[in-house]
Amino acid sequence: MALPLMPKATAVWLVDNTALSFRQIAEFCGMHELEIQAIADGNVQSSIVGQDPIVAGQLTREELARCEADPTAKLKARITDIPTPQSRAKGARYTPVSKRQDRPDAISWLLKHHPELSDAQIVALIGTTKSTIAAVRDKTHWNATNIKARNPVTLGLCSEADLEKAVVIAHGRSGGSAPVEPTE
Template identity: 55%
Template sequence: MEYPLMRKATAVWLLDNTTLTFRQIATFCGLHELEVSGIADGEVAGGIRGIDPIINSQLTADEIKRCEANEELDLQLYKNPAAVGEKKSRGPKYTPLSKRQDKPAAIAWLVKFHPEITDGQISRLIGTTKNTIKAIRERTHWNINSLTPTDPVILGLCKQVELQAVLDKMPKKESSELLGNSGSETDIGVMEPSQSLFSENTNQEN
């Protein structure tokens, strides 16, 4: 099943601007219903700015009204921008030269927020080498102190559906853990330098 980009940010907007039920929002955004409830109560996703799914062509106003009128209905994704033009291919993934310098930041984001993803999965997802992934995991990468973890979808290194396909293979978290995991997504998918994956460890070393 396809989900909208920036699912928590989309959920925030839907909670603030519609009368959809927690279940409807959870189903559309691919979140647990308790997590949506936590967002509404301010316990989850604090600081995340809502993203309007109508403006980015993932929902229509008519679709929202249709589901507001009947809570048994589920929202239908109108368009997933990250899936446009996607074609499956075999062999190594080609990445334009202009984006290759972004790969370390994407790797840092993946190992920070989804450490359960294997090196092989990361390698196939964004077209990088296992040596680079290992260097970032072990903090031996030459530019480690300057990396700002950034969502690979935002960087254009992979499609949202590709990332979601990898995450769907991971073990599901218990609902009790979901309420405590409020920092897994930022409002724009980019960590501030002060929140860097590596800043805490660096301070400890000093």
């Protein structure tokens, strides 16, 4: 089940305007029961304005009435034909300072395990520069002695889906067969 677009604002509205149990609201909003109880007590989220899930098209009045009548029932989100938003937009993104030092390790791993990837694909995947890729490839990077090839997915620099998509595109471009993960 997809979570509401603004779960805390939806939870605030449901607490204020319905007779649903904390468990029902927590399951629908993807939050913990204690968070919902704290919202109801006024301890947290006092500055958040509630968002009506009926107006937002996430619930129907009938579904609310059904779940208010039966405290064990689970709220079911209304299924819409509106596509869900992507988790991240294309283009430049912020990488925390603590993860920037991991980029050369990720570049090394990508060059070792997926040499078919172009520099532009690596730039897009982990948010680095072509000069850094060239320096790691040529072992002229200022920190070349300390670079260890580490998977960028486990480092949190890209998602598994983005990496797989880039590898499939690279294999299609090079005319190769299906990608095979090399053994280490």
